[in-house]
Amino acid sequence: MARAVTQNRKIINTVAAWTVGLLIFFPILWTILTSFKTEATAIADPPVFLAFDWTLENYSVVLERSNYMRFLWNSVIIAGGSTILGIIIAVPAAWSMAFVPGKRTKDILLWMLSTKMLPAVGVLYPIYLIFIKMGLLDSRTGLVIVLMLMNLPIIVWMLYTYFREIPGEILEAARMDGAGLKEEILYVLTPMAIPGIASTLLLNFILAWNEAFWTLNLTAAKAAPLTAFIASYSSPEGLFYAKLSAASTMAIAPILILGWFSQKQLVSGLTFGAVK
Amino acid sequence: MATQHSRSAARLMMAPAVILLLGWMLVPLIMTLMFSFKKYLPLRGGDLGWVGFDNYIRFVTSSAFWPSVLATLAIVGGVLFITVVFGVLLAVLLNQPMWGQGIVRILVIAPFFVMPTVSALVWKNMFMDPVNGLFAHLWKFFGATPIEWLSQASLQSIIMIVSWQWLPFATLILLTAIQSLDREQLEAAEMDGAPPLKRFGYITLPHLGRAITVVVLIQTIFLLGIFAEIFVTTQGSFGTRTLTYLIYQRVLESQNVGLGSAGGVYAIILANIVAIFLMRAVGKNLDA
Helix, strand or coil: CHHHHHHHHHHHHHHHHHHHHHHHHHHHHHHHHHCCCCHHHHCCCCCCCCCCCCCCHHHHHHHHHCCHHHHHHHHHHHHHHHHHHHHHHHHHHHHHHHHCCCCCHHHHHHHHHHHHCCCHHHHHHHHHHHHHHCCCCCCHHHHHHHHHHHHHHHHHHHHHHHHHCCCHHHHHHHHHCCCCHHHHHHHHHHHHHHHHHHHHHHHHHHHHHHCCCHHHHCCCCCCCCHHHHHHCCCCCHHHCHHHHHHHHHHHHHHHHHHHHHCHHHHHHHHCCCCCC | CCCHHHHHHHHHHHHHHHHHHHHHHHHHHHHHHHHHCEEEECCCCEEEEECCCHHHHHHHHCCCHHHHHHHHHHHHHHHHHHHHHHHHHHHHHHCCCCCCHHHHHHHHHHHHHCCHHHHHHHHHHHHCCCCCCHHHHHHHHCCCCCCCHHHHCHHHHHHHHHHHHHHHHHHHHHHHHHHCCCHHHHHHHHHCCCCHHHHHHHHHHHHHHHHHHHHHHHHHHHHHCCCHHHHCCCCCCCCCCCHHHHHHHHHHHCCCHHHHHHHHHHHHHHHHHHHHHHHHHHHHHHHC
C-alpha cells in the first residue's frame, strides 16, 4: 500500500515538474524551432510546431548579411580576455587571503564585494569620458578592462572560497619536506586549485558574455559583441522572426551549453559563498 | 604559521587587485560627485561652473522623477515577489523524487544563461507582438482581442520578461538550500502526524529564511540596474522609465551630465542601503 502511494506520488511529481520545466524552457525551444522555419511559417496562424519544412536558410542569411563572425569574435575576445585577465590578477590575491589571512582580510573581501554594488549607471559618464580621452571608446581593449574590473570581486571571492577549502596541513607537510614557496605553489597548490580556477573561469566567462550595460553603451560598429548585435535587431529587422531566431540561437547556444556545466558553481559563485 | 616574510609577500600579492578595484571605485565616483555639483552640458557649452545642490533639487523635482521611482519599485517588487514565491514552490517540487530530475533542472535553469538582449527581443517580438506574437494567436484562438502588451500592459510585460530571466537563479539557490535540510526532521514530523502544509510552514520555510534573504538582496542589486530589457523593448516609454533608465537618458541622450550625475549619486546611495544588508548576510558566513 505504502509503496503504491509513493509510486503514484512519483508519477504526479514527474508530470508536474516536467510540465513546469517545459513551460519555462518553451521560449528558448520556440526560438530554436523558429530559426529553422521560413519567414512565412514563422508567423503562421495557427502556429506550426514541428511539421514544417526545416531549412537552414536563415542561418546562412544571418551569417552573410551581418558580419556575424566579427560580433562573435568580439564576444569571445571580450568575455575570454576579461575573464583570463581577471583570474591572473585575482589568483595571487585570493591565494594570500586564503593562506595568509590577516586581521583585515575579511574587511578587504567585503569591501571588494561592495564595489560590485556600485550601480553602473551612476558612473556611466565618467567612464564614457575616460574612454573618449584614452581612445578606448568602441575598442575591445576598453571593454576587456571594464568587464574585468566589474567581475574582479566575484572572481576573487570564488577563488577565495575554493582556496580556503584546501587544507593548510598539506602546505605545512610540503614545507617540512623542504619545499620552498615556488615549489609549494607549483606542485602542491596548483594541482589542487585547478578545479576551482576552472569553475571560476566558466562562470565569469558566462557573466561577461551576457553583460549588456557596458557592451551596449561603450561600443558602436567596431567592437560590438553579440549582445549589441542582437540589440540591433530591435527594429525593424526584429519582425523577421526566423532570422531573429537564427541570430538569437547562435548568440545563446555556446553559453547554454557552458552554463549547464556550471550549475553547481553558479550558486556559491553568485551568492559569494552565502549559500552552498 | 604566517611569518613576517610571508605577510609582506601576501600584501604584495594582494596589491594589484586592491589597487585596481580602488581606482575603479574612486576615480569614477569622485568624477560623478564633482559633475553633480556643476552645470555641465558637453554639447551646449561644456562645463558652466559650480551650481551647488541645484542638480540634486532639479532631479527630484522634475516631473519624471516620481514616476521613475514608482516604475523602479514596481519592477523590483514585482520581480522579487514572482521569483521568490515561484522559486520556493519550484524548489520544493524539484526536490521531490521523480524521473528525469536532472533534465528538468536543466530546463528550468536555462533562461538564466540567455543574454538579456535576446530574451527581451524574443519576448517582445515573438510572444508579445500584437499581430504575429504567440500570445496574440492564443488570444484570438479563445476569441479575445489580442493585447498590445508593451504599450497597454508595459510594466507587467517587463516584469514578466525579467521574472523569466531571474526565476532560475532563485530556484537554483532555494533548491540548494532545501537539499541541505535535515531529512530526519521532516520524517519525524510526518510520523508525528504533521500534515504537508504544516511541515512546509514550520520546518521547510524557516530553514529557507537565510537563502530567501540572500536571493532578495542579490536580485535587488541587479534589478535596480536592469537596462537592456528596457532599452530593446520600450525605450523607457509607457511608464517603464526606471531610475536607471532616467539617469541614462539624462546623461547620454540629453547630455545633461550634471543633472544625470546627481541622479547617479541618488542611485548609488539607494544601492548602498541594500548593499549594507547584503554585506551583513554575507559577512556572517565569513566567520562561520
